[in-house]
Amino acid sequence: MSLPLHPDTPQARTLPSAAGDGVASGTMPGQGIRTRLFAKYVALFVAVVAIALLANGLFEVxxxxxxxxxxxxxxxxxxxxxxxxxxxxxxxxIESQLGWTTQLPWSVGSLEQRRFDALRLLRQVPAVTELAQVDATGKERLRVSRLAMDATDSGIDLSEDPKFTEAVAHKVYYGPVYFRRESEPYMTLAQAGSRKDAGVTIAEVNLKLIWDVVSQIKVGEHGHAYVVGPEGRLIAHPDISLVLRNTDMSGLTQVRAALAGGSAAFDPLSEARNLQGQTVLTASAPIAPLHWTMFVELPVEEAYATLYAALERLAFVLLAASIFAVLAGIFLARRMVGPIQALRSGAERIGSGDFSQRISIRTGDELEGLADQFNDMGERLQESYADLEKKVEVRTAELTESLEQQTATSEVLQVISSSPGELAPVFHKMLENATRVCGASFGVMNLWDGENFTIAADYNVPPAFAASRKDMAIRPHPESALAVVVRTRQVVHVHDVQQTPAYLAGGPTIRGISDVAGARTIVIVPMMRESELIGTVAVYRKEVR
Structure with a gap:
């Protein structure tokens, strides 16, 4: 390669001037003006785009x-x-189903007929688990239940019980919520007949359906719904433990406002706090026949997530527009001074040895022709340099491989000639070369007698492991790498000793290799005489590689 390629040579130093006098000079006239013009174009584009987008975005937000x-x-x-x-x-x-059981007075019809009607009602209304019929004097005449024994003419006096008195006074009575076996919510529903002598029908209603309704209401990802009674006590909530603890919700601002019935006391668009102190948006609706209130709450963070996402999108658009404005300003500035700067920069890079540099100018004049000449020169120099580098690499690799092979062969032959008739030194030298070529930590050569392995040679083996294997015949574990070599007569590569079945099963040999000698990766090569296995060569690395 000729000297002009080096950046320190006079020829390379004079290359930039080929683009024209003054182009390569860092102090040529007008350079300050180009810098100010460039900054002005960029600032103008950024200001126009950013101000327009920012004003529109803030207005929308x-x-x-x-x-x-x-x-x-x-x-x-x-x-x-x-x-x-x-x-x-x-x-x-449920009320409409109870209505037809209170139409007739107790003097009409038999008790057996009423029992038949009560059983039919239980079949038609699964929510009713127990039905009692009381005559006009307040005596219980009939009770049919899914959970207890039926009773006829029990004579229980309910004349002073609110179930009877409130039903007679108001035709319908809704009892407070209670929990049977502290697991399922129930409510007593009593209904009086239109005639005074028709008596009262009392039903125990399973409110699990209400809990199911509340649990199935999906309010965003983390919102929920719950039901509060007239006293502010929690009746239904997705977290049933809160209901079982008879939680008082009257301390919450939104609950107090809803129970008071005054929308003026609480703005539905204002934010409130839930039981956990989390800020939420809340809405409520009355449950007319029961004087209960249904509440729906959504955490503010989730409620405003779309708004925050809109702000993020606005910021992203503003950033993208600003980048676009900067690029547009750069483009316009370079349209004026770009060709000359490109020629100077390209000449400097080619002169410094960057032959891959190509000058792209599309002005249609002499500057474009000059850029094409620089590009042709750079391409020829790059091809010549690349071809030389490739030849050097190929030749270096060939020499290195040949030298390594000759060295290994020479060492083995030297051992054979110096120790005729002795296999141990030859085995040791072969093992040493195999360990070095593979970049391993240590190696072991085993001989196979058909049932067990014994060490024929070792290289760089840790002392503790060598002591444990000294003069010891090893029967390979059925799932070990040695056993695989015995069965297949093929090379075995173990990527990680501690993940093999033999190690996990607690095989003493494989655990000694890993735990005592520190081996993690193994390559085992079978030594064959014709088709018969006579031993193995194994090299070990102490890292998984």
Missing amino acids: VFYYGEHKAALIRVQHEQAEAAAAKIGQFVKE
Whole structure:
């Protein structure tokens, strides 16, 4: 390769001037003006794009915030009303089923007929687990239950019980929620007949359906719904443990406002806090026949997630537009001074030895022709240099491989000639060369007598492992690498000793190799005489590689 390729030679130092006098000079006239012009174009594009986008984005965020919040409350309110209506319909259906059991006075019809009607009601209304019929004097005449024994003419006096007195006074009585076996919520529902002598029908209603309704309401990812009674006690909640603890919700601002019935006391668009102190958006709806209230809550972080995402998108668009404006300014600036700068830069790089540099100018004049000449020169120099490097690499690799082979062969032959008739030194030298060529830590050569392996030679073996294997015949573990070599007569590579079945099964030999000698990766090569296995050569690395 000729001297002009070196950047320190006079020829290389004079290359930039080929682009024209003054082009390579760092102090040529007008350079300060180009810098100021470049900065002005970039600043102008960034300012125009960024200000327009920022003004539009802020305008949208201000209005979108209120609209988004109102839409969230509206959706939550619709969810609460739908759930409240479903629960109310559930209770109304039970009332309508109880209604036909209170039409006739006790003087009409037999007790057996009433028992038949009660059983039919239990079949038609699965939520009712127990039904009692009381005559006009408050005496229990009949009780049919899914969970207890039926009773006829028990004579229990219920004339002072609210189940009877409230039902007679108001036609319908809704009892407080209680828990049977502290697991399932129940409510007493009593209904009086239209005639005074018709008596009262008392039903024990399983409210598990209400809990199912509340649990199935999906309010975003982390929101939930719950039902509160007229005293502020929790009746239904996805977390049943809160209900079983008879949690008092009246301390929450939104619950107090809903129980008071005054929307002026609580703005539905304002934020409240739940039992855990988390800020939430909340909406409520009354459950008409029961005087309960359905609440739906959504954490503020999740509620405003879309708003935050919109802000992030706005920031991303603003950043992208700013980058685009910068690139546009750079493009316009380079359209004016780019060709000359490209020629100077390209000449300097080619002169410094970067032959892959190509100058791209599309001006259609002499500058483009000059750039093509520089490119042709760089391409020829790159091809020549690459061809030389390839030849040097190939030749170096050939010499290295040949030298290594000759060295190994020479060493083995030297041992054979110096120790005629002795195999141990030959085995040791072969093992040493194999370990070195493979980049291993130590190696072992084993002889196979058909049943056991014995060490014929070792190289660089840790003393503790060598002592444990000295003069010891080893029967290979059925799942060990040695056993695989015995069965297949093929080379075996173990990537990680400690992941093999033999190691995991606690094989003493393989555990000694890994735990005592520190081996992690093994290559075992069978030594064959014709088709008969006579031994193995194994090299070990102390790292998994």
